[in-house]
Amino acid sequence: MAGRRKKGEKKRGASEREGEAQRPAEAAVARRAGEPAGADAVDAIVAAWGRERPDLDVSSVAVVSRVTRLSARFTQALEANFARHRLTRATFEAVAALRRSGAPYRLSQTALMHELSLTPGTVSARIGRLVEDGLATRRDDTADRRGVIVELTPAGREAFEAVVEDHLATERRLLAALDAGEQEQLAGLLRRLLRDAPAGDVA
Numbered sequence: 399m400a401g402r403r404k405k406g407e408k409k410r411g412a413s414e415r416e417g418e419a420q421r422p423a424e425a426a427v428a429r430r431a432g433e434p435a436g437a438d439a440v441d442a443i444v445a446a447w448g449r450e451r452p453d454l455d456v457s458s459v460a461v462v463s464r465v466t467r468l469s470a471r472f473t474q475a476l477e478a479n480f481a482r483h484r485l486t487r488a489t490f491e492a493v494a495a496l497r498r499s500g501a502p503y504r505l506s507q508t509a510l511m512h513e514l515s516l517t518p519g520t521v522s523a524r525i526g527r528l529v530e531d532g533l534a535t536r537r538d539d540t541a542d543r544r545g546v547i548v549e550l551t552p553a554g555r556e557a558f559e560a561v562v563e564d565h566l567a568t569e570r571r572l573l574a575a576l577d578a579g580e581q582e583q584l585a586g587l588l589r590r591l592l593r594d595a596p597a598g599d600v601a
Contacts, residue, residue: 441462458463479568483561490561492524493533496550497558503547506539533557 412547440463453484477487485493495513496503504515511521528534533554539545550558573581 402556423547432522438464440467443494475568475572476565479564482562483557483564485561486556488524489533490532490558490565491552492528493550494562496534496548502549504547506542507546507548510548528554 440460441585443463444456444460447454447459473487473552478486491514492510494506495510498507499505507518507521507525510525511518514521514524516524525534525546527535528548529536533553535549537547537549539547576584
């Protein structure tokens with residue numbers, strides 16, 4: 399009986415070792431840095447700098463590094479969804495801006511530039527792509543000889559309707575770790591950062 403118990407104990411030990419090997423790499427980094435349960439790789443970075451350069455104030459790393467990592471993760475997921483609908487993120491953002499402007503779904507090039515926070519050259523290139531793909535038309539603005547009016551085509555409206563539900567579902571999946579109240583709180587904090595960011599630091 400004692401021999402069987404020892405054998406069972408060995409099996410449990412092997413199972414535990416397998417579980418350790420399967421844990422995410424970031425969690426392993428955090429554990430090695432002596433961080434508490436639930437810590438991530440950024441906690442390990444902050445702790446390491448606290449050990450190596452205690453004279454540095456690296457509190458900003460806890461926020462900026464996580465925002466940067468989340469941005470990359472969000473971009474990858476959103477662009478994968480757009481690709482399934484044969485769109486790019488840039489195209490979707492332009493189509494969405496025109497669609498939310500209301501019927502007849504048209505904006506001046508200047509208004510579209512401000513909606514997308516783009517430079518004149520960049521928004522002109524995006525409009526050209528929309529026209530090339532048959533998603534929008536472009537014509538001279540009769541009220542402004544130097545202006546251009548951009549309007550969604552029926553194909554552009556169809557493209558928006560085909561992707562928008564999947565797009566919003568993807569965003570909800572990306573935020574699923576937070577409940578509604580936490581999402582609202584985070585949105586408020588991010589709004590303040592965007593609003594109060596020093597001029598020239600935000601595109």
